[in-house]
Amino acid sequence: MGLLGWLTGPPRDVTSRDEAKKRLQLTIFHDRMEVMELPPDRLNALRDELLLVIAKYFEVDIGRTECTLEQDEREVAFVANIPVKRLRGS
Template sequence: MLRLMDLINQLFPRSQNSRQDAKRRLQFVLAHDRVDLTPQILEQMRQEIMAVIARYVELDTDSVEFSLESDQRMTALVANVPIRRVRKEPTILDDGGDAPESSPQRDAEALESQPN
């Protein structure tokens, strides 16, 4: 989608229109306001979810994106998790806590952030 104004703005660069800035910033801040999660809890949730995914696939941990988006008063958790490769045998954890020892395929790096 292209508007004449966009073309003109590209030819004669000036500051962008502030209306879209306002909308974009509001949508971001409201997604967080609405769920009322502290950054600490959000980070903890991110780490736990990553740890679970890491049991099945090898992740590109540096390019994982984790965000909250809001639409029609419904907030969604949106995660973009690039996969390096799928593990041949998933490392199954049982809740007893002794599982890591019994799963030799464990990728130490991927599980680094897994909480106890």
């Protein structure tokens, strides 16, 4: 191993510390969902109902609609991204 090799050390593997952190973040996210009693199929049902209401007022691009739960600090946020084509006439 040359000087450069010695300086840069062995290739960076995923450490058990990284692994623990990743697994824990995912587990805690699911725990928080469970506490909120919102399993994935309920989330889909929510999205469908929400779209029905929105579609009364806007013409929406259903194919590009995204609904997810995101974590913000200690809170979980429901984020809906619904592209709108045009306003429906009343």
